[in-house]
Amino acid sequence: MNRSLGRRDFLSGVGLAGAGAALSLGALEGCSVDVRTKAPAPPVPASAQAPGTAAFQVPLIRARPDRITAITVCTRPFRAQGPRLDVERMGSKTVVHNYGHGGSGWSLSWGSSTIAAENALATGERNIAVIGCGALGLTSGLLLQRAGAHVTIYAKDLPPNVRSSLASGVWSPDSRICLQDQATPAFKQIWERMARQSFRTYQTLLGLPGSPVEFIDNYFITNDTPAAPRPPSAAEQRPPFADLQGELIGDLVPRPDRFAPGTHPFGQRSVRRTSFMMFNISAYARMLVADFLASGGRIEIREFHSPADFAQLREKTLVNATGYGARALLGDQSITPVRGQLAHLIPQPEVHYGLYYRRVSFVPRRDGLVFQFVGDSDYYGFDDESTTPDRTEAELAINTIAELFNTDSPHSPDQRS
């Protein structure tokens, strides 16, 4: 059956047969860097393993509700038409917008902020204010500094008390970035530029102390039981979200390895393994703040109640990176909240792989294991502004992952840890 490749499928590596092309990293000061010097290894056929041996081993995840350290809830700043990146004159100020990145704010930050920095510098000003100290504000500030500007960040909250600090921390550049019917050719061009620029920048942040950015293996696990026919859900009758990765940046994702039931540690299930990039948000956000201050940046705690308050700033050019806060600050009702909840568990440094199983995503963050129930579709949590933690949902997410470790498989995960 010919169907479009969904984002969740894409993350699992389904349909990436053509994704082995080398990636040219373009103009790093006129150089071109090839980060994929050889085609990825072909999928490992199950028969390649010696009888009775598992193709790989994984350490046990202690997925137990009594190990919860925090349940955090946050709203993604979703705009059906995609992030706002235009430039607006407000009184005596030029305001460069850089907000509304849905579930992709960290992933697209460097690319989106490159556009914002270019727009801000095009005014000719070299003293620039950035409003907001989340993923978009920090990257805007750093990029402006690198171009020679003097930057002050004004924000009512700083990491770890910003919404960006409550993200899962994976490379997800098209997660709830816009609706499919709004992904015009012009938008796709900008999105691809942002995604590739960000990906390129993230490669320069690998291998640093504290591992702010790293690659991990991710296992996408299915039970292989045929789904019972059911009527389309309410979400499936709504306009779909855009899926852009497969179409526009498929070459950035390695092809998956596939493992048949019984040849891996997860019992009689099918497993696809791929690699993806993740962000250890505590270490990463700290690094961004430290880099900004070390380059002479200033941070001032300040809350703006309306755009009229911008007049109090001495800078004439402002980058507005207020994220979900732009909804109240500018009265921008085009921002829809999309609720997302994470259950954080005590870190396990030996666990260095991610999982996706029965609508639960697991990310092995070094600042705490992260479990998230992601629902049936990207409409899960849509237009839900509530930030009250839901303990039942948190336990469901944890117990779902725990199922993978209660298996009779001869290759069941190492129970000693």
Ligand SMILES: Cc1cc2nc3c(=O)[nH]c(=O)nc-3n(C[C@H](O)[C@H](O)[C@H](O)COP(=O)(O)OP(=O)(O)OC[C@H]3O[C@@H](n4cnc5c(N)ncnc54)[C@H](O)[C@@H]3O)c2cc1C
């Ligand atoms: C559960 C969840 C998981 C997510 N996972 C991922 C992921 O894995 N990968 C990914 O790329 N993205 C993810 N996201 C999305 C990502 O978190 C957001 O897109 C991103 O945080 C937006 O960053 P921002 O800088 O625009 O906004 P924010 O982090 O909200 O920062 C806004 C800044 O503006 C300031 N501010 C706001 N209003 C005012 C005001 N009136 N006056 C003064 N200051 C103000 C705030 O104090 C803050 O400093 C996730 C989101 C959620 C909710």
